[in-house]
Structures are given as C-alpha cells and as structure tokens.
Amino acid sequence: MQRIQESMVRVVGLRKTFGRRTVLHDVNFEFSAGKIVGLVGPNGAGKTTIMKALLGLLATDAGNIRILSQPVSVTTHTVVTQQVGALIERPAIYPFLSGWQHLQLITNSVAQMKWVVQVFQMEHYIYRPAKRYSLGMKQKLGIAMALVNRPRLVILDEPMNGLDPQSVKRLRHLIVQLAREGTTFLISSHILSELEKIIDTVILIDQGQVLLQRTMAQFQESARQSLMIRTMENARALRVLLQADYPVIQRGSDLIVSKPVALTPLLHILLDAHIQILKVNQYQEDLETVLLRLLAERKA
Amino acid sequence: MGQLLQQEIFKFRHQRLAWLAPVILVLLQAGLAMTAHGVSVSDQKFYVSSAYGGFQWLTILIIVIGASCVTMEFEYGTIKQLAIQVNHRWTIFVGKYVLVLGYSVLLHGVVILMTLLLKGSSGRNCSWQNIYLYHQSLLTNLVTNAALDMYGGVMIVGLVFLLASCSHNSAAAIAIGVGVCFVGEGVSSLLLQSFKSLLPVMKWNPFNMFFLQEEYGNPSYQQNVTHLTIQQLGVGNLVWALFFVGVGAVIFSRRRI
Ligand SMILES: Nc1ncnc2c1ncn2[C@@H]1O[C@H](COP(=O)(O)OP(=O)(O)OP(=O)(O)O)[C@@H](O)[C@H]1O
Numbered sequence: 001m002q003r004i005q006e007s008m009v010r011v012v013g014l015r016k017t018f019g020r021r022t023v024l025h026d027v028n029f030e031f032s033a034g035k036i037v038g039l040v041g042p043n044g045a046g047k048t049t050i051m052k053a054l055l056g057l058l059a060t061d062a063g064n065i066r067i068l069s070q071p072v073s074v075t076t077h078t079v080v081t082q083q084v085g086a087l088i089e090r091p092a093i094y095p096f097l098s099g100w101q102h103l104q105l106i107t108n109s110v111a112q113m114k115w116v117v118q119v120f121q122m123e124h125y126i127y128r129p130a131k132r133y134s135l136g137m138k139q140k141l142g143i144a145m146a147l148v149n150r151p152r153l154v155i156l157d158e159p160m161n162g163l164d165p166q167s168v169k170r171l172r173h174l175i176v177q178l179a180r181e182g183t184t185f186l187i188s189s190h191i192l193s194e195l196e197k198i199i200d201t202v203i204l205i206d207q208g209q210v211l212l213q214r215t216m217a218q219f220q221e222s223a224r225q226s227l228m229i230r231t232m233e234n235a236r237a238l239r240v241l242l243q244a245d246y247p248v249i250q251r252g253s254d255l256i257v258s259k260p261v262a263l264t265p266l267l268h269i270l271l272d273a274h275i276q277i278l279k280v281n282q283y284q285e286d287l288e289t290v291l292l293r294l295l296a297e298r299k300a
Numbered sequence: 301m302g303q304l305l306q307q308e309i310f311k312f313r314h315q316r317l318a319w320l321a322p323v324i325l326v327l328l329q330a331g332l333a334m335t336a337h338g339v340s341v342s343d344q345k346f347y348v349s350s351a352y353g354g355f356q357w358l359t360i361l362i363i364v365i366g367a368s369c370v371t372m373e374f375e376y377g378t379i380k381q382l383a384i385q386v387n388h389r390w391t392i393f394v395g396k397y398v399l400v401l402g403y404s405v406l407l408h409g410v411v412i413l414m415t416l417l418l419k420g421s422s423g424r425n426c427s428w429q430n431i432y433l434y435h436q437s438l439l440t441n442l443v444t445n446a447a448l449d450m451y452g453g454v455m456i457v458g459l460v461f462l463l464a465s466c467s468h469n470s471a472a473a474i475a476i477g478v479g480v481c482f483v484g485e486g487v488s489s490l491l492l493q494s495f496k497s498l499l500p501v502m503k504w505n506p507f508n509m510f511f512l513q514e515e516y517g518n519p520s521y522q523q524n525v526t527h528l529t530i531q532q533l534g535v536g537n538l539v540w541a542l543f544f545v546g547v548g549a550v551i552f553s554r555r556r557i
C-alpha cells in the first residue's frame with residue numbers, strides 16, 4: 001500500500017518555447033504510482049511536448065520535472081533510462097530489422113519478449129523485417145517495445161493509432177492489468193471513449209496550459225445528468241412539467257429534463273395528470289461531452 | 301558505452317550494405333586488376349601498392365556508410381528511443397564513430413587480402429620483395445598505404461559525421477561528403493597557389509590534410525602542393541578529426557527530436 005502513495009511524476013512550473021512561441025506555460029501536475037492518467041487536449045495543445053520533456057528528450061526553459069523523486073533533464077535522466085518505457089508520436093522502427101530484433105535491442109530477457117509477442121498476438125510476423133509491416137503492426141511493435149522491459153512508468157502517445165477494435169480492447173485490458181500490478185501509465189489519446197474506460201485521472205491541456213486535473217470520480221460528479229421522458233401526450237406533459245417548475249424542453253419526440261432531479265415526484269405529477277409514460281431514461285454526459293463543454297466555456 | 305557499441309554493431313550487421321560493401325570492393329579491385337594486366341613493371345608496382353584502387357573505393361563506401369549510419373536515426377525517428385537509453389546523447393554519436401572506424405579497419409583488411417590474391421594471379425612479374433618507394437619492399441609500401449588511408453579516414457569520417465548531423469537526409473550528407481573528399485584536394489591546392497601570402501596559415505586547412513596518403517606516394521608533393529611534411533599532415537589530420545567530431549557531437553546532441 002505504501003507504493004500506491006508514492007509520487008510517480010511531479011512537474012512544477014514547466015515552460016517551453018520554440019523560438020518566440022511559448023508552447024507550454026507554467027505546466028504543473030502530479031500523480032502517484034499505479035495510476036492510469038489520461039493526457040487530453042486539442043491538436044497542438046502540447047501533449048507530445050510534455051511527454052518529450054518528461055523523457056528528457058527536450059530542453060525546457062523553466063520548471064522542474066521529477067520521476068520517482070529523481071530529477072529529469074536532457075543531460076540527467078538515469079531514472080528514465082531505467083524505469084520508463086515510451087512510445088512517442090510514431091514507433092521507432094528500423095525497416096531492416098525484424099520485430100524480434102527490435103525487442104532484442106531493448107531487453108535480454110527472452111521470457112519477456114515472448115510474453116509481449118504473445119499479448120499482442122504478433123507471433124506470425126515477429127520474425128519478418130519491419131519494412132513489410134502494416135501501420136497497425138508497427139504500432140503494436142512500438143507499444144510492445146515500450147512494455148517489454150516491464151518499466152514502472154509507461155508513456156504512450158496516441159497508442160490506439162491504427163489498431164483494430166480487437167487490438168484496442170486487448171491493449172485496454174493489458175493496461176488495466178499492468179496498472180493493478182503497480183505499473184503507472186500516462187496516455188494521450190483523442191479517442192476519449194476508449195480512454196474513459198481505463199483512466200483514473202484526466203489532465204486536460206489547452207494551449208500549453210493545464211486546464212484541469214481530476215480523478216474520474218470527481219469527473220462523474222461534475223458531469224451533468226439529464227433525464228429523457230417519452231409519453232403518449234408530449235405537449236400536455238411539457239405544459240404540466242413546466243408548471244411544476246422543472247427545467248424541461250422538447251427534443252424530437254422526447255422531453256429532456258436537464259438537471260438531476262428526484263424521479264418519483266416527477267413521475268407522480270405526470271401520472272396524476274393521467275399521462276401515459278412510454279419510456280424513461282437517465283443520461284450522464286460522457287468524458288467527451290464534458291471536455292468539449294469545458295473547452296467551449298473557456299473560449300467564451 | 302560498451303552496451304551502446306554492442307547495439308550499434310547488432311544494427312549494423314543486419315544492414316545489407318555491411319555485407320555488400322566488401323563484395324563491391326573486391327569486385328572493383330578485380331576489375332582494375334584485369335585492365336592492368338599487361339602494363340609495365342613500374343605501373344604494376346603502383347597498382348599493387350595502391351591496392352588496385354581499393355583505397356579510393358573504400359573511402360567512398362565509408363562515407364556512404366558513415367553518413368547513413370547517423371542520418372538514419374533521424375529519418376526513422378529511432379533517435380528518440382536511443383536518446384532515452386543514454387544520459388548524454390553525444391555518446392551515441394561517438395559510439396557510431398568508433399563503429400565506423402572499426403569497420404574501416406576491417407575493410408582495409410579485406411582490401412589488403414584481395415590485393416595479395418590479385419597480385420598472386422595477375423602480377424607475377426614483380427615480387428613482394430621488390431624495392432619500391434623509400435627503399436622499402438612493395439609489401440611494406442602496400443601496408444603503409446593502408447595504414448595511412450585508415451589514418452586519413454579518422455578525419456574524413458569525422459567530417460562526414462559532422463555533415464550528417466547537420467543534414468536531414470543521408471543522400472545530401474553522402475553527396476556533400478563525397479564531393480568534399482574528392483574536390484577538396486583541388487580546392488586546397490588552388491587556394492595555396494592563389495594566396496601565396498596566406499600560405500603559412502592556409503596550409504593548415506582541412507582539405508590540405510587529404511593529401512596525407514598521396515604525399516607518401518609522391519614525396520615531391522611536400523614542395524609543390526601541401527607545403528607540409530608527412531608528420532605535419534599526420535598531426536593536422538588528427539587535430540581536425542577531433543574538431544569535427546567535437547562539433548558534430550554537439551550539433552548531434554542539440555538537434556531537435
Ligand atoms: N519542433 C517544433 N518547432 C516549433 N514548434 C513546435 C515544434 N514541435 C511542436 N511545436 C509546437 O508546439 C505546440 C505543441 O505541439 P505538440 O506536438 O506538443 O501538440 P500535441 O498536443 O501533441 O498535438 P496533437 O494532438 O496534434 O498530437 C504546437 O503548437 C506546435 O506547433
């Protein structure tokens with residue numbers, strides 16, 4: 001249990017400029033070991049730049065990065081070489097080497113190589129030269145290379161790129177399983193519906209700033225709930241509910257109550273008016289809707 | 301560093317060019333040996349001591365290999381994976397430099413072996429014990445040439461590595477590298493002839509150092525072309541090599557990835 005509390009990544013006041021453009025302003029975040037953290041935000045927000053900085057691939061202008069309490073910079077990142085696996089942007093692949101040889105470059109453990117080949121079902125092409133791989137095959141190899149050493153922190157930039165639905169599902173299960181065993185993940189992805197299924201924490205980046213960092217539990221609280229009702233007489237039902245001060249609108253053949261409300265009193269009102277109810281459904285905003293709403297609110 | 305070098309060797313020996321280069325060299329040498337069949341004994345000696353043109357071809361191949369060895373990491377995006385594995389990026393650069401020099405030594409071995417074979421079959425009318433330049437035997441001349449060529453490679457590979465770490469694709473680095481190595485001598489001697497007053501400084505320009513091996517073969521070069529002794533050329537080569545590798549390593553480490 002001690003390990004769960006340990007701070008895995010801690011970023012304080014990170015700033016990065018390319019020429020005169022500032023692409024990261026005062027970025028701060030922190031998360032502990034064993035978590036699956038989603039790094040999300042629009043194109044050009046700075047996700048990849050943050051990940052590169054975490055790996056010591058990029059000279060930063062200001063700020064402090066620590067992984068497992070050890071400092072990370074371009075010239076000092078022993079902790080990265082020993083404890084971190086990563087896939088950044090596109091997989092690092094030599095066309096003249098086979099997948100197996102790529103794994104050999106990273107680890108000496110044949111058992112771990114076999115394990116990762118088996119998890120990603122790469123058996124039938126792992127010995128072929130990588131120049132003959134498809135996009136998804138290369139992507140799987142890239143992820144396998146990040147995982148084969150069983151690092152304590154895994155950084156994946158758009159890992160779902162080019163993967164088929166079945167592989168996405170396998171990857172999801174693998175990530176959850178490894179996280180349970182103590183591996184920490186930082187994952188950026190635009191496929192929020194997939195990300196939502198696995199992450200514990202979300203960090204939203206926009207224009208080089210951290211807009212928010214929340215656990216999924218906190219997120220679910222802030223997600224708006226709404227109620228959808230369909231009746232035999234929608235027009236009359238709308239009138240009755242408005243009279244009772246419910247925030248209700250008609251959308252198509254449904255009535256939408258756009259606030260969390262107690263269900264029983266609302267149904268009583270309808271039943272007392274002798275309106276027949278056909279369907280009642282409760283909706284909760286998903287990650288995508290909430291994030292888009294937050295981004296839109298910021299613009300406004 | 302040891303592990304890094306092992307990785308580089310692993311990658312290198314899985315590249316086709318690594319195995320193709322000796323074959324190409326041997327074929328080119330054999331080609332020249334065939335055309336040199338009926339020439340006079342003194343020409344025969346010249347061909348043998350210059351390994352049937354093997355050293356020249358070897359330089360081109362080493363330039364190609366050296367340039368692509370550096371630029372490929374940026375082309376394939378593999379530099380990120382490499383940079384994560386080491387604390388200082390220049391160690392990757394130096395590792396590659398050592399690898400290419402090591403390979404150059406190997407290729408020189410191949411070239412010498414092939415020369416021995418070719419002379420055995422086509423150059424019977426002059427013996428290894430025949431005295432050639434510097435009152436030394438033909439064999440000694442050949443080996444000295446090989447050694448000087450290898451030594452000159454230290455600077456050439458350094459220069460190519462520097463060019464490669466500045467350029468975005470290997471073709472450009474190769475083209476410029478080959479160009480510089482073969483036009484450089486001409487440029488240097490032209491400079492030295494045109495600006496006589498600047499000679500004391502200009503004679504130390506890096507292109508002048510390319511003459512090392514030629515000056516050994518043609519001792520008159522010291523007076524007419526390079527204005528430096530063999531020893532001075534040797535020191536110049538080494539100093540420029542250090543300079544190129546140093547600057548190259550800095551550029552390589554600073555390059556955005
Ligand atoms: N080498 C570079 N030179 C100049 N600007 C750069 C460079 N790399 C990135 N940028 C800028 O930094 C900003 C952040 O880029 P980054 O790649 O981190 O975005 P991202 O969040 O990963 O976007 P995406 O979702 O498209 O992958 C962008 O505005 C981009 O233009």
Ligand SMILES: [Mg+2]
Pocket residue numbers: 047048049157
């Ligand atoms: Mg990106």
